[in-house]
Amino acid sequence: MYSPAKPSPAKSLLSALRKYLLIPRLVRLSRSAPKDRPLAWDRYWAGIRATGVGGEVLWDAGTDDEFLGYKDVLLRYLDPELPVVDVGCGHGSFTRALAGIFPEAVGVDVSEHAVRRAAAESGETGNVRFEVRDMTAPGAEKGFDGGANVFIRGVLHVLEPADQAALVENLRLLAGKRGTVFLAETNFQGNPVDYVTHLGATMQGIPAPLERAIRGLPMPGHFGPGERQQVLPAEAWELLEDGEVAIETNPATGVDGRSRVPGYYAVLRPRG
Numbered sequence: 001m002y003s004p005a006k007p008s009p010a011k012s013l014l015s016a017l018r019k020y021l022l023i024p025r026l027v028r029l030s031r032s033a034p035k036d037r038p039l040a041w042d043r044y045w046a047g048i049r050a051t052g053v054g055g056e057v058l059w060d061a062g063t064d065d066e067f068l069g070y071k072d073v074l075l076r077y078l079d080p081e082l083p084v085v086d087v088g089c090g091h092g093s094f095t096r097a098l099a100g101i102f103p104e105a106v107g108v109d110v111s112e113h114a115v116r117r118a119a120a121e122s123g124e125t126g127n128v129r130f131e132v133r134d135m136t137a138p139g140a141e142k143g144f145d146g147g148a149n150v151f152i153r154g155v156l157h158v159l160e161p162a163d164q165a166a167l168v169e170n171l172r173l174l175a176g177k178r179g180t181v182f183l184a185e186t187n188f189q190g191n192p193v194d195y196v197t198h199l200g201a202t203m204q205g206i207p208a209p210l211e212r213a214i215r216g217l218p219m220p221g222h223f224g225p226g227e228r229q230q231v232l233p234a235e236a237w238e239l240l241e242d243g244e245v246a247i248e249t250n251p252a253t254g255v256d257g258r259s260r261v262p263g264y265y266a267v268l269r270p271r272g
């Protein structure tokens, strides 16, 4: 039977060593990230000059490919007559895509600079708007009394557990009786060194969008089925569908497959 050749122990040791030699550089870079998370996010967005293909945002592939992969699921479960709220919308690329399938798309983000950029990039698109909202704050769901659909990508895995719980409570209130929540999050299994190595960091250099994120933002965690069960428990949320997905990032490394991060998606409705 064919079994793929395993790297020799010497090779494996060398590659592990190369990875771990990155640690001092990563520690130095990440020291400058503000401990206050909303501040970190706003400073990050204030420094962004270019988005889309070849831009500076790590989680922005500059294409619709990932969204198109979600579209059938969104159409299957989310009420097409309700507005959709893109929670933690960043520069609004997904909000604009959502506006193509819902009557209104509202992007909300804790960062004022993100919201300003999202609005500027949306030009004259009529059914899109953006608001600054800290979605972990009490009352952040206000204004969607008839219920709304929720789209959330790449936000839960950057929050601490208490903030995840507070945000999820707001998602429940936002959705109300008719709304449905679609979430997509990175679910990379490995330590931070493995994560940045996957995204192209080597001793020779760190791709610029990745370096910018390490410098300015808290190190992300991961969010998969286990985290979903903890934060959106079955007693309170009906799980309609879930599975694996590839989260696209900025293809800064130029190495095939490196810009995709293993991820998790789920579609849920609040019970009761």
Ligand SMILES: C[S@@+](CC[C@H](N)C(=O)[O-])C[C@H]1O[C@@H](n2cnc3c(N)ncnc32)[C@H](O)[C@@H]1O
Binding pocket: 041, 042, 059, 060, 087, 088, 089, 090, 091, 092, 093, 094, 108, 109, 110, 111, 114, 133, 134, 135, 136, 152, 153, 154, 155, 158
């Ligand atoms: C990794 S980015 C993802 C952006 C966007 N969803 C996308 O996929 O392009 C995470 C976003 O969540 C926002 N964010 C972080 N904490 C938040 C909070 N408490 N309330 C609202 N937005 C938040 C950040 O400002 C940032 O724009």
